[in-house]
Amino acid sequence: MSTLPLINCEHVSCTYGNAAVLDDVYMKINRGEFVGVVGPSGSGKTTLLKAILGTHPVAHGSITTQPKLTLGYVPQVETVDWYFPVTVEEVIVMTRSRTTWWPRISKSERAAVGEVLERLGIGDVAHRHIRELSGGQQQRVFLARAMFRDPDILIMDEPTSGVDVRTRHEVLHLLADLHAEGMTILLTTHDLNGLAAHLPRLVCLNKRVIADGNPREVLTPSVLEATYGAPMEVLEHGGMPLIIDHGRVQMRGEGK
Amino acid sequence: MILSFDLFEPYGFQFFQHGLVVATIAGALCGLLGVFVVLRGMSYIGHGLSHAVFGGAAASAVIGINFFIGAGIWGIVSGVLIARVARRRVLGADAAIGVVTTASFALGLALMNRYGQASKSIEAVLFGSVLGVKLVDIVAVSIVALFALSVIVLWYRKLLFSTFDPDVAQVSGVKVSLVEMVLLSLLSLTILVTMRVIGTLLISALLVIPAAAARMTTNSFSKLLWISPVIGATTCFVGMNLSYHLDTSASATIILLDALVFIAVYAIAGTRNRMKMASLGHV
Numbered sequence: 409m410s411t412l413p414l415i416n417c418e419h420v421s422c423t424y425g426n427a428a429v430l431d432d433v434y435m436k437i438n439r440g441e442f443v444g445v446v447g448p449s450g451s452g453k454t455t456l457l458k459a460i461l462g463t464h465p466v467a468h469g470s471i472t473t474q475p476k477l478t479l480g481y482v483p484q485v486e487t488v489d490w491y492f493p494v495t496v497e498e499v500i501v502m503t504r505s506r507t508t509w510w511p512r513i514s515k516s517e518r519a520a521v522g523e524v525l526e527r528l529g530i531g532d533v534a535h536r537h538i539r540e541l542s543g544g545q546q547q548r549v550f551l552a553r554a555m556f557r558d559p560d561i562l563i564m565d566e567p568t569s570g571v572d573v574r575t576r577h578e579v580l581h582l583l584a585d586l587h588a589e590g591m592t593i594l595l596t597t598h599d600l601n602g603l604a605a606h607l608p609r610l611v612c613l614n615k616r617v618i619a620d621g622n623p624r625e626v627l628t629p630s631v632l633e634a635t636y637g638a639p640m641e642v643l644e645h646g647g648m649p650l651i652i653d654h655g656r657v658q659m660r661g662e663g664k
Numbered sequence: 665m666i667l668s669f670d671l672f673e674p675y676g677f678q679f680f681q682h683g684l685v686v687a688t689i690a691g692a693l694c695g696l697l698g699v700f701v702v703l704r705g706m707s708y709i710g711h712g713l714s715h716a717v718f719g720g721a722a723a724s725a726v727i728g729i730n731f732f733i734g735a736g737i738w739g740i741v742s743g744v745l746i747a748r749v750a751r752r753r754v755l756g757a758d759a760a761i762g763v764v765t766t767a768s769f770a771l772g773l774a775l776m777n778r779y780g781q782a783s784k785s786i787e788a789v790l791f792g793s794v795l796g797v798k799l800v801d802i803v804a805v806s807i808v809a810l811f812a813l814s815v816i817v818l819w820y821r822k823l824l825f826s827t828f829d830p831d832v833a834q835v836s837g838v839k840v841s842l843v844e845m846v847l848l849s850l851l852s853l854t855i856l857v858t859m860r861v862i863g864t865l866l867i868s869a870l871l872v873i874p875a876a877a878a879r880m881t882t883n884s885f886s887k888l889l890w891i892s893p894v895i896g897a898t899t900c901f902v903g904m905n906l907s908y909h910l911d912t913s914a915s916a917t918i919i920l921l922d923a924l925v926f927i928a929v930y931a932i933a934g935t936r937n938r939m940k941m942a943s944l945g946h947v
Contacts, residue, residue: 461835462834462835463834463835479835481831481832481835481836483829483831483832488829489828492703492885493703493879493882493883493884493888494824494828494884494885495883495884498824501821502821502828502829502832502833503825503832503836504821505821505822505833505836505837505838506822506836506837506838509818509820509821511817511820511821511886537883553832
C-alpha cells in the first residue's frame with residue numbers, strides 16, 4: 409500500500425471573486441486518519457472541502473490526491489430537499505449513476521443497499537421516503553450513500569450542524585466506529601466541545617492554518633483567539649478540553 | 665335549453681385531427697419534462713424560454729428560414745445563455761432569464777410589427793392556433809417526444825441525481841453542467857414544437873401544472889414520470905375536444921382544465937396528506 413498521503417494540500421489559495429477565502433494552506437491527510445477542520449464562519453472550511461472535492465477552483469498552489477482515490481462526500485443535512493420524491497434506497501444507489509444506466513434498481517444493488525444500511529444500524533428504512541426519518545437516520549442515510557461508493561475517504565461538511573444532542577452523540581459514535589474499522593475521515597465542524605474535542609486530530613483554520621495537531625495541543629486559548637478572533641478559556645473536564653467563550657453579557661433584570 | 669352536439673363532429677376536419685394529435689403528444693411531452701421543471705424550481709425558465717423562442721420564430725419568418733430551424737437554434741442558444749449567466753452567480757437565474765428572454769420577446773414583437781402580417785399572426789403565436797397545424801408539426805412533436813423519452817430513460821439516474829443533489833452528483837462523476845444543458849435544450853425544443861398549438865404565453869402552464877398536480881399524488885420519482893405525462897396528455901386531449909364544442913380557444917381550455925385537475929388533486933391529496941402526517945407523529 410502506498411505511503412503517500414491520500415490528500416496533500418500545498419500552498420493552497422482560493423478566492424470568491426477578488427476576496428481571498430483560503431491563503432497558503434498546507435494540510436496532509438494520511439490513510440486511516442480522522443481529521444476535523446474547525447474555524448469561525450467564513451474561515452474557509454467549506455471552501456477547503458470543495459477545493460479537495462474539485463468543485464471549487466484552486467487559485468494558487470496544488471491539491472494532489474492518490475491516483476484513483478474515491479471520495480465519499482456527505483453534505484450538510486440542512487442543504488437536503490427533504491420533500492424531494494425519493495426513497496432511502498433510491499438516494500443510496502444514486503452514486504452508481506455514472507456506471508449504470510438502467511433505471512430500475514437491480515437485485516444485487518438492493519442487496520448491497522441492505523448491507524450498507526445494516527452496517528449503519530438502519531436496515532429497516534430502505535423503502536421509506538426520506539422525510540419519514542429521524543435526525544439520526546437522515547444523517548446515516550447520507551453517510552450510507554457515501555459508503556456505497558466504497559470510498560477511500562469520507563468527507564463530511566458539518567455533520568452535526570442543526571441536529572439535537574442525541575443525534576450528535578449517535579453521529580459521533582458512528583464515526584468513531586467507522587474510523588476504528590479503518591475508514592479515513594475528514595470533516596468540518598463549528599462544534600468545539602460536542603465534536604471537535606473528541607477527534608484525534610484538529611486543524612484550526614482561519615483563511616490559513618493556525619494550528620494542526622491533537623486537541624490537547626491545539627485547543628489552547630492563544631490558538632483559539634487567533635482562530636476565532638475572540639478570547640476563550642480552556643478547562644479540563646473528564647480528561648478532555650472544554651472550551652468556554654468569554655461572551656458573557658449582563659442582561660437587564662438579571663441578578664436582582 | 666337542451667344542448668345537443670355530435671361528439672365526433674370535429675373529427676371530420678383534418679385540421680382538428682392534426683391539432684388533436686399534436687396537442688396530446690405535446691401534453692405528454694410537457695408533462696414529462698415538467699417533472700424536472702417543477703423539482704428543479706425552473707418554472708420561470710420554462711416561461712422565459714417560451715418568450716425567447718417567440719423572438720426566434722419572428723426572426724426566422726423575417727429572414728425567410730424554416731421556423732423549426734430558426735426558432736430552435738434561437739431557443740437552444742437562449743437556454744445556454746441563461747445557464748451561463750446564472751452560473752456566474754453575480755446575477756441570479758431569475759435576473760438572467762429576465763434579461764435574455766424579455767429582450768428576445770421584444771425583438772420578436774418589433775420584427776413582427778415591422779415586417780409581419782400585423783396582429784393576426786402575433787395573436788396566433790401568442791395564444792396558439794389549431795388551424796395552422798400541419799403534418800410536419802405532428803412529425804416534429806413526435807421526434808422531440810421520442811428524443812426526450814430516450815434521454816430520460818438512458819439518463820434516468822444521472823437526471824435524478826443531478827436534480828436531487830447537484831454538488832454530490834458532480835463529485836460522484838456525473839457531468840452536471842452537461843445534464844443541465846441537455847435538459848434546457850430539450851425544454852427549448854419542446855416549446856418550439858408545442859407553441860403553434862398552445863401559444864407562447866400559456867406553454868409554461870403546461871410545463872408546470874400537470875407535474876405539480878402529479879407531485880401531490882406520489883412520493884416516487886419514477887411514478888411521477890408517468891403520472892405527469894398522463895395528466896398532460898389527457899387534459900390536452902379532452903381540452904381540445906371541449907374547445908371545439910364550447911367555441912373557446914384551445915390553449916385556454918386546456919390550461920383551465922389543467923388548473924381544475926390541480927385544484928381537485930390539491931383538495932383530495934391535501935386532506936389525505938394531512939391525515940397521513942397526523943398518523944405519522946414524530947418518527
